[in-house]
Amino acid sequence: MFPRPVPQPYTLVLRNAAQVLTLAGGPTDRPLTGPDMASWRIIEQGYVACHGDRLAAVGPMHELDESLITPETTVLDASGQVLMPGLVECHTHLVFGGNRADEFQRKLQGESYLDILASGGGILSTVRKTRAASFDELLANALHHLDGFRRYGVTTLEAKTGYGLDADTELRLLQVAHEAGRRQLTQLVHTFLGAHVPGPEYKGRPADYLDLLAREVLPAVQGLAEFVDIFCEEGAFSVDDSRRYLQQARDMGFQLKIHAEQLHDLGGCHMAAELGATSVDHCDYLTPAGAAQVAAAGQGRTVAVLLPLVPLYLRQEKYAPGRQFIDAGLPVALSTDFNPGSCPSKNLWLAVSVACLKMGLTPLEALAAVTLNAAWALNRQQTIGSLEPGKRADVLVLSVPDYREIPYWLGENPVAQVVIGGQLV
DSSP: OOOOOOOOOOSEEEEEEEEEEOOOSSOSSSOOOGGGGGOSOEEEEEEEEEETTEEEEEEEGGGOOGGGOOTTOEEEEOBTOEEEEOEEEOOBOOOOSSOOHHHHHHHHTTOOHHHHHHTTOTHHHHHHHHHHSOHHHHHHHHHHHHHHHHHTTEEEEEEEOOSOOSHHHHHHHHHHHHHHHHTSSSEEEEEEEEESSOOGGGTTOHHHHHHHIIIIIHHHHBTTBSEEEEEESTTSBOHHHHHHHHHHHHHTTOEEEEEESSSSOOSHHHHHHHTTOSEEEEOTTOOHHHHHHHHHHTTTOOEEEEOTHHHHHTTOSOOOOHHHHHHTTOOEEEOOOBBTTTBOOOOHHHHHHHHHHHSOOOHHHHHHHTTHHHHHTTTOTTTSSSOOTTSBOOEEEESOSSTTHHHHSTTOOOEEEEEETTEEO
């Protein structure tokens, strides 16, 4: 017999926590849905121990091996506090120039998102500012926003392009995101959203614009982006055009995402799930029956990423029926959709609260939706999203004694300490 490996001393221990929200204990071969979204393990009076950048042990305090705590171990007392995995922010438009504060008044006066877009505002307004911004300006903005996300406890973040809408600027946005990832600890996941809307030079010719992307830009971003995304909506791209583009991207080795059913029920979510999309995002107009079809088409592995702050900010009455999605077997994740037009907020905790208030999620389901299921939406479930030995040591210390207080304190940031890769930030 081989000798058992000798346990290595802990480099960081978080001890005496009132609760440890592990997000562990459910199925490991698919995202959480149905009853599994609320039945993961919570440890009362527990600890989390790390060795280097990995989680080494998680359990109740009476199981903590004190012999592995040395004078070199950093020990934090979490008495009266909650420990949980770092937040996984699975849908953001991180890199862009300027802002759209000038359009806020127009929204308040009743102009719709599509009205503003049709008048040359909206996405196209940000495209003009982004094209005019230098690499260093875009990088400084991205690092500023990442610092804000980190303060909210985000330890992994998806960064989409989509505000260049030409080959050179879209490539620059990816390069900026990669450089931002190198300069701080938050893990970035890269998505190419050149198909946000047709570039202004291709107004009225969406199919020609997609042909340009497939022919010239997708080959250039291989190795820089894992995912390819598209906005399937009136005023953007049709279901048929989106299908052809996503098929081409899949054939080139990209994983797939889609913005769909945000403003109309066009069938984009079901189409993308049939192609094996990792996630379908927005879904405000996806019906419960449609959710069941998406769950079946995606074999329970396609995640619906819901973005509750978007209808809130756009003053829309329609929210995705998250409760019915979960009951229909469709895995649900939550995100802010941070962007300059429809959600200029990094507060994922507020998204958790609004999902409970307007989408019917319970607190336990909402917490699963910003951790483990969000990790599935980025194909990172093997390394992040739960507190389990071997996963990356991304841990939050929250200044509340019970998980039920997290969505209760509306809009507050409960984060007291952030650990990313075993390092106190």
